[in-house]
Structure formats: C-alpha cells, structure tokens
Amino acid sequence: MTFVPAVMIFFLVVNTTLSLSALEMQLLSYAVLAMVIASFLVMLTLVMRDKEITSLGFMYFLFRFFLFAMTVVNVNDIKNDVYNSIAIGLMLLLMRYYRNRMSMVLKSFTIAFTVCMWLNLLHLVTHPLLWLVEDYKDGTGYLLGDNYNQMGCRMIVALAVNLMTIRYSRIWLFNFIAMAIVVIASLAMVGSMTALSMVSVFLLFCLLPTAKLRKVCIYGLFTIFVLFQVFVVFNGRGLEDNELAVYIVEDVLKKDLTFTHRTYMWESAVDVIEQSPIWGWGFADNDWYKSNMASFGIGPHNFILAILIHGGIFLLSVYFIICGKVVKAIHPFMEDKRMQQLVFSVVCLWVMSLMEMYPYSIMFFSLSLLYYSRYLYEDEDGRRLILD
Numbered sequence: 293m294t295f296v297p298a299v300m301i302f303f304l305v306v307n308t309t310l311s312l313s314a315l316e317m318q319l320l321s322y323a324v325l326a327m328v329i330a331s332f333l334v335m336l337t338l339v340m341r342d343k344e345i346t347s348l349g350f351m352y353f354l355f356r357f358f359l360f361a362m363t364v365v366n367v368n369d370i371k372n373d374v375y376n377s378i379a380i381g382l383m384l385l386l387m388r389y390y391r392n393r394m395s396m397v398l399k400s401f402t403i404a405f406t407v408c409m410w411l412n413l414l415h416l417v418t419h420p421l422l423w424l425v426e427d428y429k430d431g432t433g434y435l436l437g438d439n440y441n442q443m444g445c446r447m448i449v450a451l452a453v454n455l456m457t458i459r460y461s462r463i464w465l466f467n468f469i470a471m472a473i474v475v476i477a478s479l480a481m482v483g484s485m486t487a488l489s490m491v492s493v494f495l496l497f498c499l500l501p502t503a504k505l506r507k508v509c510i511y512g513l514f515t516i517f518v519l520f521q522v523f524v525v526f527n528g529r530g531l532e533d534n535e536l537a538v539y540i541v542e543d544v545l546k547k548d549l550t551f552t553h554r555t556y557m558w559e560s561a562v563d564v565i566e567q568s569p570i571w572g573w574g575f576a577d578n579d580w581y582k583s584n585m586a587s588f589g590i591g592p593h594n595f596i597l598a599i600l601i602h603g604g605i606f607l608l609s610v611y612f613i614i615c616g617k618v619v620k621a622i623h624p625f626m627e628d629k630r631m632q633q634l635v636f637s638v639v640c641l642w643v644m645s646l647m648e649m650y651p652y653s654i655m656f657f658s659l660s661l662l663y664y665s666r667y668l669y670e671d672e673d674g675r676r677l678i679l680d
C-alpha cells in the first residue's frame with residue numbers, strides 16, 4: 293500500500309516540523325500527536341515480526357534508552373523525551389520497513405515538507421509582527437519550530453529530501469525551485485542569517501558541475517565545522533583572549549566576537565558539563581536550563597554541547613558511532629551527484645548546529661535519510677544498480 297505509509301509520514305513530518313501551539317489549536321496538536329503514537333505502534337508491530345534489529349537500529353535504541361535512563365535518574369521531566377523517542381522511532385521504522393520502496397518514502401516526505409514550508413510562509417505573511425517588529429522577533433509564535441532560529445534546520449532537510457526525488461520526474465524539480473524560493477523568502481523575512489547563509493551555500497553547491505569539486509567542498513566545510521567546534525565553541529569566552537581570533541572576527545569579518553552572546557552560553561554549558569562529564573544530566577527542558585546554567589539564554593545553543601549535557605561523553609560517543617556507520621554505508625555511492633548533495637546538506641546542518649540546539653528528531657532524520665537512501669542504488673538482493 294502507498295496511502296497508509298504516506299499518511300503516517302505526513303503526520304510525522306507535521307509533528308516534527310510544525311509547532312501547532314502557535315495556531316492556538318490545542319486539539320489539533322493532540323490529534324497529530326495521537327496519530328504519530330498510533331502509527332508508531334502499527335509500525336513497531338510490523339517490524340517486530342522480522343525478529344531482527346540492525347546494528348544501526350541498536351545504536352539508535354541505545355542512544356534513546358541511555359538518554360531516557362539519565363533523565364529518570366536526574367529526576368527530569370520525561371514527557372518530552374518520550375514524545376521525541378516515539379517520533380524518532382516512527383521515522384526509523386518507516387524507513388526500515390519500506391527501505392525497498394524508497395521512492396515512495398521520499399515522495400511522501402517531500403509532499404509533507406512542501407505543505408509545511410508553504411504553511412509557514414502563509415503564517416509569516418498573516419502575522420507580520422513576527423518579523424516586522426524587533427520586539428516580537430525573538431519571542432515564540434512561529435509556526436516552524438516556534439522560534440525563528442529553528443526554521444533553518446527544518447528547511448534544509450526539506451530541500452534535501454525534495455532534491456532526492458528529482459530523478460523521478462521534472463515535476464519535483466519545479467517543486468524544488470518553488471520550495472527554495474519559499475525558504476529563502478521566509479528566512480529573509482525573519483532575518484535568520486546563519487540559516488539563510490547555509491541554505492544559500494547548499495543551493496550553490498547543487499549547481500557545481502563536477503564530483504571532484506563537490507567532494508572538495510564537502511571535506512572543506514566539514515573541516516570548518518570541526519575546527520570551529522573544537523577551537524571556538526569549547527573555548528567559550530576564552531576566544532576573547534586570543535588576539536588572532538579577535539582580529540579575524542572583528543576586524544576582518546566585522547562580526548560580534550561573542551556571536552550574539554553565544555560564547556557566554558557555551559562557557560556556561562561547559563561549566564555544567566564538567567560537573568558530570570561521563571553521564572550528563574538527562575533530557576533537559578527550559579526550566580532545567582534556567583536553574584542550572586548561569587546564562588541569560590535557554591540552553592547551550594550548540595548541538596554537541598547539548599548532547600554532552602544530556603548524556604555526557606557516553607552519549608556523544610554513541611552519536612559518533614551512529615555517524616560512522618552511516619558514513620561507512622554510503623561510502624560506495626559517494627560518486628553519485630545526488631548522494632553528494634545529500635551529504636553536503638547534512639554537513640550544512642551540522643554547521644548550522646554550531647549556533648543552535650536543534651532537536652534530535654531533525655538531526656537523526658538527516659542521518660537516517662542519508663543511510664537509507666543507499667537503497668535507491670541497490671536491488672532487493674543488495675546488488676548495485678546503475679542510475680543516471
């Protein structure tokens with residue numbers, strides 16, 4: 293069947309992408325969540341009949357289980373962690389069960405994300421105070437992620453999924469162009485410069501003519517991500533004592549050395565991590581951050597720091613293992629143009645996550661999409677297909 297999985301995918305994307313509370317329709321929000329939970333139970337029943345679990349699936353399970361355990365041990369609110377686990381579980385089960393029908397999965401995800409992108413633009417147009425008046429801009433009420441800084445991660449994932457469907461019909465190319473315009477317009481309206489910059493870089497990358505040049509860009513951007521995380525984020529406010537860094541950021545780039553006060557948040561996050569570096573503190577909510585982080589911002593505004601807060605070095609190690617398994621699985625297909633573009637979208641997402649604390653559902657979606665897209669290049673017996 294196609295209709296049933298397409299419906300499940302639609303509700304999953306809506307639940308993961310949109311903050312329906314912005315519409316002040318609580319009943320709708322609960323209805324979508326109920327559909328996600330019901331879909332998860334259905335898919336879990338279907339997959340359990342196979343009585344097997346992949347090594348990647350086990351690592352995902354270990355990640356969620358350890359995070360849940362640390363949340364319980366540290367007496368944090370487990371409700372949001374449970375909902376996140378169900379959404380991530382449904383996404384993994386859908387891709388696993390329908391891995392040999394990835395064209396259907398990709399098209400369904402693309403349709404769902406397209407609807408969400410257009411609804412977000414409509415919401416911005418009908419609520420001009422969210423982007424015209426500076427006092428309202430930093431608040432909540434945005435349909436896509438509830439906060440304008442959260443829009444970018446959902447948008448780049450939407451573009452990446454749509455890009456993978458272009459091989460099937462020119463209609464999807466027209467949809468990609470329209471979605472790109474909607475995304476650029478939305479980010480320009482709210483003024484999310486980090487997201488707008490990376491989305492623009494991703495769109496330019498899609499125009500590169502050779503596989504060799506695309507590989508150089510992938511490795512180059514990934515290197516920038518690693519260096520920035522290690523030498524800037526982990527330094528926190530120590531960056532201000534580095535004369536070379538001050539010169540490059542302030543004099544050359546003409547930017548705020550604190551990256552809009554993020555260095556204060558990073559330093560505060562590192563202080564919290566040092567108190568429990570191995571096991572972390574469990575899944576933290578806004579109240580926990582306000583009580584435990586000596587910073588005016590809510591959370592560390594960095595994805596790697598968020599993992600370390602939630603589960604310490606152990607949880608970060610599991611995440612690295614997941615990334616390693618994904619890279620190993622897709623390596624034989626890295627000469628394909630679409631696969632390179634999908635990889636670059638993930639690296640762009642990682643770069644954007646240097647400045648924001650994106651939800652696990654989005655970050656795991658990008659990795660899972662990358663991993664299961666390899667089935668586009670294999671038949672049911674694992675033999676590689678030749679694609680244009």
